[in-house]
Amino acid sequence: MPDDALATEARTDDGPGAVQAMMARACESEEHGSQFALLLQEALPAAERLDAGALRELAPLLKHVTARFARADVPIGYRQRVDRGLRALLASVDEAYLPEGVLPVHDTWAAPLRERVRTAPSVELTRFVRHLAGLSAPRPTRTWHRACVTLADEAAAREDVAECLRALAEDEPYCTREDGPHTGSSCGYHYVVHPYHGDVARGAVWAAALTGGPEAVPRLQALALRMGTSGRDLYEGPKLAGAAINALGAIDDPRALEALWRLRAPIRNRALRKQLDTALQAAAERQGITRAQLVERTVPAHGLGPDGSVERTLGVHTVRVAVEGAAAVRITFTGADGRALRTAPAAVKDGFPEELGRLKALAKEVRATLSSERARVEGLMSKDRVWPYAEWCEHYRDHPITGAVVRGLIWEFQDEDGHWRASLAAPGGEAAHVRLWHPIRAAVDDVRAWRERVVDEQVRQPFKQAFREIYLITPAEEGTATYSNRYAAHIVHYRRLYALFRERGWQTNFLGRHEGGLNGEARGEFGGGEWRACFHHEPVDDADWAIEYAATDQVRFERRHGRRWREAQLADVPPPVFSEAMRDVDLFVGVTSIAADPDWADRGEDRHAAYRREAGFGALTASAEVRRAALERILPRTRIAGRCALDGRHLVVRGELRTYRIHLGSANVLMEPDGAYLCIVQGRRAPGTLYLPFEDERLSLILSKAFLLAADHKITDASIRRQIGV
Structure with missing residues (x-):
């Protein structure tokens, strides 16, 4: 017309x-x-x-x-x-x-509904599709839920929406350069759902969840991962991921809770993490427990036995997937002769390829859960969490994966008289309550004794606990009252800093020459989400767009009041919260500071040179003091003990050609007698099978340099020999 x-x-x-x-x-x-x-x-x-x-x-x-x-x-x-x-x-x-336009004309995810509308139109089917398209909120009402199930059954559309969900989770995305843009924009980007059809797509996701129940969980989880994790670069991704997360939260089934648990680690998007928290909170309330209890009760066991392993017989071989310690998951293949192999023999590869693939996938899932549990349990260091003994045994000590993490940690057990006693193992009898040991609550002599014991027994802790850094409020911070300047005025590599924020779970804006891009504020939550630390930073150079370096500034704390945050006095922050937050900030500065960059001296730049020398060889931070304490116990057990001595801020190493001073904070090296800087770029691993009580790249680097320089007459690297003067 x-x-x-x-x-x-x-x-x-x-x-x-x-x-x-x-x-x-x-x-x-x-x-x-x-x-x-x-x-x-x-x-x-x-x-x-x-x-x-x-x-x-x-x-x-x-x-x-x-x-x-x-x-x-x-x-x-x-x-x-x-x-x-x-x-x-x-x-x-x-x-x-x-x-026209309610369903997309070409998108493959909508093909099942589109084909039904074309070949078998009906009033019931039209009502159902219109109902899906009418969903505009992230979480539909209960009335929408009930109507959706009724309309889906009237239209006989359960299988159709299940197939729509499969396509959304698995089919290849479109590219605007190849398949045409959504709008007049000529920019190239990928999408699974056209933005015009976001509502009906989210409606289909919810319909698949409400009608499919537990059977929809794997694809809802896959969709949330696909659309909600960084690096996917999919248009409309977070909205569709949010629909999948909220739909999982509406499914009252252990498999849905396990899926939500697994999504906690990979999803970093702030809005999606809030929706995850909301979904977990709703599920916890349905069960009458706290969200923290729900999380620890839904850690998947992956079918492993109490010892953290599972075995399958493939022909004449027994294949075993086992958790080994707090950081490793291994597959072994044992033949009829009793010999165990780390690689799959040809008989298993050729005779049982599908079963082998499933076992490898299982090992990968267990590794991911083990890594996530290490991070979760370490996060408890800032919480004042106390468990009834039986509850702790069930969900921590006796869990096949979580148990591998907690067995290397120090715990405190409360007896009936209310006294707390620290132990590496559960006491022989019943205890009333259990809590995770933190050195900030312990006496100095007790901390020293635990460090000695951990080293003597060569306990490899899943994270720093006995040797954990302690950060107490200083007199200067008592004077400023509401902020700390302890880590202000450092020059850091901004891209590395931003990546480390994301890795440690801090939320932050991105610095750049855009509105609001000249004032950075990273926020990390502690104490079970009741406290928040704010680390301020800003660009330090005059780049037009890409910010290369940033200058650090104040650290402030806020306390949650309902849905709002209010600034808090430093003196009001619980000591474990303050210590754990400042530990993260120390990590941010220590890892990303230009003072820790071994390549800096080769650039011929004099910008920030004074800062680099002061920070690279200056006073020790708490993390450097912990390295010193570890070296005091480790070095006497090594073959270079007679050539090493700890002197203030440095590890002094006496080689055959010269004497060297390795800074315990930056790992930078100065040569005596003239104090010349020695640039060494090499792998950050301690030599051989040297025992370390905790993972620390800087400690490994210091030790690797010490072993190298103690035998400086054997060095073959031409650049190092030239600097030494050989």
Whole structure:
């Protein structure tokens, strides 16, 4: 129907004729998407006031305008309200009619519903699809839930939405360069769902969850991972991931809880993490427990036995997947001769490829859970969490994966008289309560004794505990009251800093020459989410776009009050929270400071040289003091003990050619007697099988340099020999 026909057929009365004229005028602006939408918005209220007979008379016009609007290039912010209005009008006059644009024309994920509409249209199916498209909120109401299940059954569409979910989770995405853009933009980006069809896609996700229940869990989890993790670069990703997360939260089944648990580690998006927390909180409330209890009770065991292993017989070989310590998961293959192999023999590879693939996938899943549990349990260091003894035994000590983490840690057990006693193993009898030991609560002599014991027994702790850094409020911080300048005025590599923020779970904005991009604030939550540390930083160079270096500034603390955060006095922050937050900040500065960059001296730059020398060889931080304490216990057990001595801030190493001073904070090396800087770039691993009580790259680097320089006459690297003067 051409535009002039619309106009000439318009009647002059105030009813249908006026609506027809307004819509004709709107269609004249079809090439100007936003104007087209605005004019239709003016026409919709008039159309909604018409009686049923007048609307039936306008049905052909409404269908025509709806189709033109569906094909027009209209910004998403203008489109949604008009779409809903036009579709509601059409539904009131022709319940069986599904307007063009409700389902995408080409997207593969919608093919099952689209094919049903084409080959077997029905009023029930149209009602169901319109119901899906009517979902605009992240979490639908219970009324929407009930109607969705009823309409899906009336339309016999359960299998269709299950297939839609599969396609959303697994099918290849579209690329705007190859498949055409969503809008007039020529930028290239990938998408699974056209932004015009986000609502109906989220509706399909929810319908699949509500009708499929536990059977939908694996694909909901896959969809959340696909659309919600960094690096995917998928348009509309977070919204669709949010639908999958919220739908998982609505499924009252252990498999859904396990899926939510697994999503906690890979998803870093702040909004999605809030939705994860909301879903877990709702599930916890259904069970009458706290969110923390829910998380620890849903750690997957992956079918492992109490000893952390599972065995399968493949032909004449026994294949064993086992957790070994707090950081390793291994597969071994034992033949009829009793000899265990680390690699799959040909008989297993060729004879049982599918079973072998499943066992390798199982090992990968167990590794991911083990890594996540190490991080989760370490996060408990900032919480004042106390468990009933039986509950701790069930969910920590006796769990096949979590147990591998906790067995290398120091725990405190409370007896019936209320006294706490620290131990590496559970006491022989029953204890009343259990809590994780933190050195900030212990006496200095007790900390020293635990460090000696850990080294003597060569306990490899899953994270620093006995040797954990302690950060107490200083007199200067008592004076500033609300902020700390302890880590201010450092020059850091900004990209490394930003990556480390993300790795440690801190939320931050990205610095750059854009609005708000010159003031950085990273936020990390501690104490079970009741406290938040804020680390301020800003660009230090004059780059037009990419920020290479940043300068650090204050650290402040905030306390949660309902849904808001309020600034807190440093003196009010619980000591474990303050210590753990400052430990993270120390890590950020120590790892990303230009003072720790071994390549800096080769750049011929003098910018920030004074800072680099001061920070690279200056006073020791708490983490460096812990390295010193570890070296005091490790070095006497090594073959270079007679050539090493700890002297203030340095490890002094006496080689055959020269004497060297390795700074315990930066691992930078100075040579005596002139104090010349020695640049050594090498792998950050301690030599051989040297025991270390905890993982620490800087400690490994210091030891590797010490072993190298103690035998400096054997060095073959030409650049090092030249600096030494050989």
